[in-house]
Amino acid sequence: MQFCTTVFAEEGSSDYEPVTITLNLERSGLGENVEYTFTEMPDGVVASGDQMADFFFDLGLEKQMVGYTKGSCWSRVSEYPARDEVPQLLEPGMGLTNMSKEELVETGCDFLMGWDSLFSDKNFGSEFCNENGISMYFPYVCSDHATFEDLYKDYETLGAIFKVEDIAAEKVQAMKDTIEEVKNTLGDEVYESPISVFVYDSGEDAPFTACQGMPGEIIKYAGGISIFDDIEAGWATPSWEEVVERDPDVILIMDYDGDVEEKTEFLKTCEFTKDLKAVQEGRIYSACCSDMQGSAGSANAIRILAEQLYPEMFQ
Known part of the structure; x- marks a missing residue:
């Protein structure tokens, strides 16, 4: 395994305690890990997508x-x-990969x-990022086997880099408190007999x-379990036949940009899903895709989902 070490700001700030991080970028196709040592605080952050931006909004780092x-x-x-205050670099719905390298550099x-694919x-x-003094950050929480411990690690790491450790610790504790309340x-x-859940993100x-x-x-x-929990990945593309065979108690639609109604209609008319008990019983719910992937709203997503799965317990 190769390591590429980049040290930013050789002089650094005398009162800035250096922070070293190692990113696992093997999933992106780079075939290497990348190590950074920060000797001063970055002040030109670009976040790719709401999921990433919410980390900075939650930590009060909009000025960076x-x-x-x-x-x-x-x-x-x-x-x-x-x-609404931080500039949106592209129209809503467009990803950062629609920007040119020159346009990204011009932002400062x-x-x-x-996500690792961005790099x-x-x-x-x-190579591009190193040449232009851009440090890369692929969140720990985005790995295939991530847990809330990885989300906490992202908060702690960003807190150390941007010197908001106390705020990061408060946010982590608030998440832990929310999860404990739900439990x-x-x-x-x-938890001994969880409800089976089919997550419908996309695809026909x-x-x-x-x-x-x-x-x-x-x-x-939230008291459920994915019907594809046996697949060793965060996300996968099984067949509709496998969905039918596993016949979930509940269907959970990933809400991207208000597309839940459209996806619901598809599930109600699709030859594979229209007769599933979850569809017949109207047990089709939704969750914010950004939060489900790991971000500032993830702990609250547990509460929202638990309230949908077990409404009688939250009255």
């Missing part, structure tokens, strides 16, 4: 941001005024946060669905 994209997976967290970006050679690869409300019996010829990783973790905390 020079822009973000909403992407196609929109956040439902509404209490951040900075969402020195810290780029996104593949065909997009903004390590106490549901009780042990629910075959469904793109959540299995393990962060989405699987959120479902489990």
Whole structure:
């Protein structure tokens, strides 16, 4: 395994305690890990998508941001005024890969946060980022086997880099408190016999669905279990026949940009899903895609999902 070490700002700030991070970018096709040592705080953050932007909004780091994209997976967290104050670099629905390298450099970006595919050679690869003084950040929570511990690690890491450790710790504790409240409300019996859930993200010829990783973790905390929990990946594309065979109790639609109604109609008319008991019984719910992948709203997503699965326990 190769390591590429990049040290930013050789002089650094005398009162800035250096922070070293190692990113696993093997999934992106780079075939290497990338290590950074920060010797001063980045002040040109670009976040790729609402999922990434919410980390910075939640930590109060909007002044360090020079822009973000909403992407196609929109956040439902509404209490951040900075969402309308920080420049959106592209039209809502468009991803950062629609920007040219020259356009990204012109923003003054020195810290780029996104999924590992963003840093593949065909997009903004390590060579390009190194040449232009841009540090790459692929969240730990986006790995195939991520848990809330990885989300906490992202908060702690970003807190150290941007010197908001106390705020990061408060946010992590708030998440833990929310999860504990849900667990106490549901009780042990629910977790011993969880409701089976089919997550419908997208796809008509075959469904793109959540299995393990962060989405699987959120479902489990909410008292459910993905019908594809046996697949060793965060997301996968099984067949419709497999969905029918596993006959879920509930269908959970990933809400991107208000497309739940359209997806619901598809499930009600699709030859494979229209006769599923979840469809026949009207047990079709939705969850914010951004939160389900791991972000500021993930702990609250557990509460929202648990209230949908077990409404009688939250009256």
